[in-house]
Amino acid sequence: MRTIFKLQTLLFSCLSILVLNSCKQEKKDSEIDYSSFSEQDKRKPENALASMDIAEGLQLELFASEPMVVNPTNMAIDARGRIWVCEGRNYRLFANPDNTYDDKGDRILILEDTDGDGVADSSKVFYQGKDVNSALGIAVLGNRIIVSVSPNVFVFTDENGDDVPDSKEILFTGIEGVDHDHGVHAFVFGPDGRLYFNFGNNGRQLKDKAGNIIKDIHGREISNTGNPFREGMAFRTNWDGSQVEVLGNNFRNPFELTIDSYGGLWQSDNDDDGNRGVRINFLMENGSYGFKDMLTGQNWRERRTGWHDEIPKRHWHLNDPGTVPNLLQTGSGSPCGIIIYEDKLLPEIYQNQLIHAEPGHNVVRSYIVSEKGAGYEARIQNLVKSQDDWFRPDDVTVAPDGSLFISDWYDGGVGGHKAEDISRGRIYHLSTKKGYQPVRYDFNTGEGAAEGLLSDNMDVFYQSWQKLNAMGENSEPILKQLIAKGGTSKARALWLGVNISAKADVYMDMALLDGDSKFRAQGVRMAKFAADGASLEGYLEKVVNDPSPQVRREVAIALAYLGTPKAAQLWAILAEQHEAGDRWYLEALGIGSDQYPDLYFNAWKNRIGNDWIDAKGKDIVWRVRASETVPMLAEIIKNENVSDERLPSYFRAFSFKEHPKKNAILMNCLTTEHPIGKKLKALAVGQLDKDFVNNSRKNTQVVKNILPQIEGTPEWLMTIQNLKLKDQNQALFRVLSKSNIDIDLRKEAADVLFDFGGKSLVQDYLQSEVPESNKMQLLGLLGSIRSTDAVDILTESLFSKNLSLPLKRNIVEGLGNTYEGQHKLYDFLKADQLDNAYKKTAVLKLMSSRDSLIRNSAPNFLDEDSVGDLDINALVERTGNSDKGKEIYSMYCSACHVAGESGIEFGPSLSDIGNKLSKNFLYSNIIDPSAGISFGYEGYTLAMKDGKTYTGYILSRTEDELTLKMMGGTQITVNLNDIDKLTAMEKSLMTEGLHKVMNEEEMVDLVAYLGTLKTEG
Known part of the structure; x- marks a missing residue:
C-alpha cells in the first residue's frame, strides 16, 4: 500500500x-x-x-x-x-x-x-x-497535528517523525455542522501556552471524547441553548481539553481566530448571506456579539424596539445593551483565515496588523488597526487582489x-x-x-529556542515555547534578554515568565508597572491567568486608575467572576472613569458587572451619589442590569432634554432589566407630559407585559386610550397583537392600506386583521371605486401574508369582472407565494381557466412549489419550447446586455430576492452576487438552484397538529417557538408543541430551472446584470 x-x-x-x-x-x-x-x-x-x-x-x-x-x-x-x-x-x-x-x-x-x-x-x-x-482546520505543533472536522477534533501524533500518524485521538466531539462550514475551525497555540479555537453557529455544543457535554470553568454547559450561550463561540482550553472557557458567543460563523503576543484576540465573522454585514471583531472576553437576540434567540430580522435603520448594523443587534461593538464592518464577503502578523519580513505597514483571506472579494488584505478610546478602529489595505473571480x-x-x-x-x-x-x-x-x-531553528538549546520564540510560524513558536517553558527558572537569563528587546519579544517572554509559578508575581508586576499600556493590559491578562481571588484583586488594584482606557477595559473584564465587596469598589472606580460615548469601555463595564450587577452598581451609586445623571451616568444606567437602574432609566426618559435619537434604545434597555415595579414605572410614562409625548407613549406601551395589562381593567383602558395617538407605529401594532384587542380592526385596515407606512408593518397589520376576523373590510375595499393603483398595492400585500382568508380573497378577485389584467397578474403572483394558493393556481391551469396574459407568471411561481408533482408539471402548461440541454461553458463566453438583464431580473427574480433597493426579501440578497459568484456559478444556480442552497435558507415543511401546512426557511428557534419565513416575505411564529412534524426539504425553495421559462438570450442578459451587482468590501 x-x-x-x-x-x-x-x-x-x-x-x-x-x-x-x-x-x-x-x-x-x-x-x-x-x-x-x-x-x-x-x-x-x-x-x-x-x-x-x-x-x-x-x-x-x-x-x-x-x-x-x-x-x-x-x-x-x-x-x-x-x-x-x-x-x-x-x-x-x-x-x-x-x-x-x-x-x-x-x-x-x-x-x-x-x-x-x-x-x-x-x-x-x-x-x-x-x-x-x-x-x-489544521494546526501542526511539534509531533502533534490537530485537525478540526465536525463532529470531532482529532489529535494525530507522529512519534518518530516519519510523516505517518502513530495515533489518532479525539480531543472534543459532539460538535454539529458535519460536512458544513459553520462547524468547528482551526486551533491556535497562544503565547500563554493554551489552545484557542472557535466554531460557527451550526456547532451548537461541545462534548468530551466520552460524549458528555462539557461544562466551562464556571460550571455552565457549553451548548447554544441561550443558557447562557448562543450561536457561534470562541474557546480557550488546556491541551488535554480541560479548563474550557467560552471567550465569546453569539457569532454567526467566525472561520478562524488569531491571538497577538499581548493576549489580544481577533477574528472575523460572516453575516447572513447578502446583508453586507461582514465584520472584524476584537474579542472582549465573556462578551456577546449580537447575531441573535440574546434574550429570546430570535433572528435579527424580528422587529424589536430601537433597532438600527441600516440592516448591516441591525444585523448584529448593535443597539442592544450587552452587545460588544464591531471593530470594522467590511460590507459583503465570505471571511476566512486570519492572522496577526508580528514578524519582520513584510513591509512595515503590515507588521503588527491583521492579515485576512477574503474569498468573497477575491482578495487577501490587511486591516490597519489603531486604538480609539477603549477600543479600536481600522482601515483596509490590500496585499493581493485578483481579477479572476475564481480566486x-x-x-x-x-x-x-x-x-x-x-x-x-x-x-x-x-x-x-x-x-x-x-x-x-x-x-x-x-x-x-x-x-x-x-529558515531552520535549533530547539535543543535555549539560545536556539529564544530565536525561534520570535517567529510568527506557529510550529516554530510552539517548539521554542515548549523548550523554554521546560527549562523553568533556568530560562530566566534568556527571558531577560528577550524582555530587553521590547515589543513582541518582551510580550512573549513575559508570558513564559508568568508560567514559572515561583516567579509569576515578579513578571506580573513587571508587566503591570511598565510604561507602555500594551504591556500593562497584558499584565492584567497575566494576572487573570496566574492569580485568583484576593491576590487577583490586589494586582488589579495597581492599575484601576491607569491613564489608558485600554488597560482599564481589561481590568473591568477581569472583575467579572469575583463578586466581592472589594471587586465592587474596584468596578465603581472604573465606572467613574468612563468617558460618555465610549461603547467599548461601557461594554467592558457591563461584562464585568453582569454576574453581580446589583453589588457592583450599588458600589458606584454610593460613590457618585445624586450626581449620576450626566452623559456617562446615563450610559452606565442604560447598560448595567442592576434592579435599581429601572427607576433611574425612567428618570432619564422623563427628562425634557432626553435625546429623541436615544429614546428607543433607552426603552429597549427595559427588556434586559428586572424590577418589581417595572411595569408600573412604564405605565406612568403613558400619563407623563413630554415634548415628544407621542413617541414616548408608543415606546412605553410596547414594553408593557401583557399579563400586567390584561389583569387590570383600568390598565387595559389606559392602553386603549393611548392607541389612537400612536396609530401606525410598531409599538401600536405589537400592543394590539399581544393584548388581542379585537375592537381595533378599522384601525388595522387603515394602516395596512396606507402606502406611506413601512411595508413590513403593513403586512403584520394584515395578518392581525385576518386573525381578528376583519376579512370583510378587505373584500369591500376591493369592490369599491377606489383607484386601481390602491387596489394593486393592497393585492400585492395580500400575496405576501400567510392567512387563508387572504388566499380566498385573491382567488375571488382573480375571476372578478371588475379588475384589470395587470391587477390579475399581481393576484397570480400573490397566489403563487403560498402553499394553498399554489394548489389553487395548479387547479386553474389544469382546468385551462387562466388567461394567457398571466399563464407564464403562474407557471414560474409554481416551479418553486414544494409539491414535486406541481413543480415538475407546471412547465408543461407553457406553449414555449424549453431551452433544452445547455452548454454552460459556451454560455459564459457570451456577452449579455445588463440593462435588459435588469428587466429580466424584475420579471423572474424580484419576487424572492432583493437587489439594491428593489425586490422582496425572501431568498438571499443578490446585491453582492457579482462578487460572490462567477458567471459559471450564476448559470449553474439558475439552472439548478437546489445544488447550492445558502446556509440559513434550507427549506422546511411544518405539518401542524391542526392540519395546516407551512413551507419556508427557519428564521429563529427558541425553547418554545419557531419562526418560519415564507414566500413573499411573510413569516409565522408557531408554538413547538403545535407542530406535528418538521421536515427538511430535499429541494431548494427557489424556482427550479428558470432556464425552462426563459430563452438563452434572456438568461445571458440576466447573468450580465447579476454580474454588475457588486458592493465594495
Whole structure:
C-alpha cells in the first residue's frame, strides 16, 4: 500500500512540475492582459499570476496547483517549512450529486519545495480517510497535528517523525455542522501556552471524547441553548481539553481566530448571506456579539424596539445593551483565515496588523488597526487582489522565514452549499523576494529556542515555547534578554515568565508597572491567568486608575467572576472613569458587572451619589442590569432634554432589566407630559407585559386610550397583537392600506386583521371605486401574508369582472407565494381557466412549489419550447446586455430576492452576487438552484397538529417557538408543541430551472446584470 502511495505522489509531483514550469512565460505576468483570455483560459494555472494585483514591495509565486492539490480548506506550516493542507474534495457531496465521491476520503497533504525554486516538488499524504472529509482546520505543533472536522477534533501524533500518524485521538466531539462550514475551525497555540479555537453557529455544543457535554470553568454547559450561550463561540482550553472557557458567543460563523503576543484576540465573522454585514471583531472576553437576540434567540430580522435603520448594523443587534461593538464592518464577503502578523519580513505597514483571506472579494488584505478610546478602529489595505473571480483565498499562514502562504479553494462560488469544481486548487507564496528557502531553528538549546520564540510560524513558536517553558527558572537569563528587546519579544517572554509559578508575581508586576499600556493590559491578562481571588484583586488594584482606557477595559473584564465587596469598589472606580460615548469601555463595564450587577452598581451609586445623571451616568444606567437602574432609566426618559435619537434604545434597555415595579414605572410614562409625548407613549406601551395589562381593567383602558395617538407605529401594532384587542380592526385596515407606512408593518397589520376576523373590510375595499393603483398595492400585500382568508380573497378577485389584467397578474403572483394558493393556481391551469396574459407568471411561481408533482408539471402548461440541454461553458463566453438583464431580473427574480433597493426579501440578497459568484456559478444556480442552497435558507415543511401546512426557511428557534419565513416575505411564529412534524426539504425553495421559462438570450442578459451587482468590501 505504501508503494502505491509513493507512486501516486511521484505522479502528482511530476504533473505539477510540468504545469508550474509552464508559468515561466516570456512576458512578465504584469504585462499580460488577463481580461483578453477566454473564460476557459482564465482558469489555467499558468495564467493565474497574470490576474493578480500585488501590493508594492511584495512578490507572489504560484507554489502548487492542481493536480497536486485540490480544494484546500486550511493550512499549517511546520518548523521545517513544509506546507500541510486539508483538502475538501468531498465537501457537501449530497448537495453536489454531479461531483464524484472519493471513497477513500479526503487527504491531509504535506507539500515541500526541496530545491528552493519557490515551487512545490514533493507531495506526501499524511492521512486520508472519510473521518477528515472537508476538515476546516489544521494546526501542526511539534509531533502533534490537530485537525478540526465536525463532529470531532482529532489529535494525530507522529512519534518518530516519519510523516505517518502513530495515533489518532479525539480531543472534543459532539460538535454539529458535519460536512458544513459553520462547524468547528482551526486551533491556535497562544503565547500563554493554551489552545484557542472557535466554531460557527451550526456547532451548537461541545462534548468530551466520552460524549458528555462539557461544562466551562464556571460550571455552565457549553451548548447554544441561550443558557447562557448562543450561536457561534470562541474557546480557550488546556491541551488535554480541560479548563474550557467560552471567550465569546453569539457569532454567526467566525472561520478562524488569531491571538497577538499581548493576549489580544481577533477574528472575523460572516453575516447572513447578502446583508453586507461582514465584520472584524476584537474579542472582549465573556462578551456577546449580537447575531441573535440574546434574550429570546430570535433572528435579527424580528422587529424589536430601537433597532438600527441600516440592516448591516441591525444585523448584529448593535443597539442592544450587552452587545460588544464591531471593530470594522467590511460590507459583503465570505471571511476566512486570519492572522496577526508580528514578524519582520513584510513591509512595515503590515507588521503588527491583521492579515485576512477574503474569498468573497477575491482578495487577501490587511486591516490597519489603531486604538480609539477603549477600543479600536481600522482601515483596509490590500496585499493581493485578483481579477479572476475564481480566486477564493481561504487561508493565510506564516512560514518560518516570515513570508506568507495563501491557500486558494479556487471555485466559481464561495459559501453556501455548492462546490462548482472539485478538481482544482492553488497555493501561493507571498514574500518580498522570489524563491522560498525556509529558515531552520535549533530547539535543543535555549539560545536556539529564544530565536525561534520570535517567529510568527506557529510550529516554530510552539517548539521554542515548549523548550523554554521546560527549562523553568533556568530560562530566566534568556527571558531577560528577550524582555530587553521590547515589543513582541518582551510580550512573549513575559508570558513564559508568568508560567514559572515561583516567579509569576515578579513578571506580573513587571508587566503591570511598565510604561507602555500594551504591556500593562497584558499584565492584567497575566494576572487573570496566574492569580485568583484576593491576590487577583490586589494586582488589579495597581492599575484601576491607569491613564489608558485600554488597560482599564481589561481590568473591568477581569472583575467579572469575583463578586466581592472589594471587586465592587474596584468596578465603581472604573465606572467613574468612563468617558460618555465610549461603547467599548461601557461594554467592558457591563461584562464585568453582569454576574453581580446589583453589588457592583450599588458600589458606584454610593460613590457618585445624586450626581449620576450626566452623559456617562446615563450610559452606565442604560447598560448595567442592576434592579435599581429601572427607576433611574425612567428618570432619564422623563427628562425634557432626553435625546429623541436615544429614546428607543433607552426603552429597549427595559427588556434586559428586572424590577418589581417595572411595569408600573412604564405605565406612568403613558400619563407623563413630554415634548415628544407621542413617541414616548408608543415606546412605553410596547414594553408593557401583557399579563400586567390584561389583569387590570383600568390598565387595559389606559392602553386603549393611548392607541389612537400612536396609530401606525410598531409599538401600536405589537400592543394590539399581544393584548388581542379585537375592537381595533378599522384601525388595522387603515394602516395596512396606507402606502406611506413601512411595508413590513403593513403586512403584520394584515395578518392581525385576518386573525381578528376583519376579512370583510378587505373584500369591500376591493369592490369599491377606489383607484386601481390602491387596489394593486393592497393585492400585492395580500400575496405576501400567510392567512387563508387572504388566499380566498385573491382567488375571488382573480375571476372578478371588475379588475384589470395587470391587477390579475399581481393576484397570480400573490397566489403563487403560498402553499394553498399554489394548489389553487395548479387547479386553474389544469382546468385551462387562466388567461394567457398571466399563464407564464403562474407557471414560474409554481416551479418553486414544494409539491414535486406541481413543480415538475407546471412547465408543461407553457406553449414555449424549453431551452433544452445547455452548454454552460459556451454560455459564459457570451456577452449579455445588463440593462435588459435588469428587466429580466424584475420579471423572474424580484419576487424572492432583493437587489439594491428593489425586490422582496425572501431568498438571499443578490446585491453582492457579482462578487460572490462567477458567471459559471450564476448559470449553474439558475439552472439548478437546489445544488447550492445558502446556509440559513434550507427549506422546511411544518405539518401542524391542526392540519395546516407551512413551507419556508427557519428564521429563529427558541425553547418554545419557531419562526418560519415564507414566500413573499411573510413569516409565522408557531408554538413547538403545535407542530406535528418538521421536515427538511430535499429541494431548494427557489424556482427550479428558470432556464425552462426563459430563452438563452434572456438568461445571458440576466447573468450580465447579476454580474454588475457588486458592493465594495
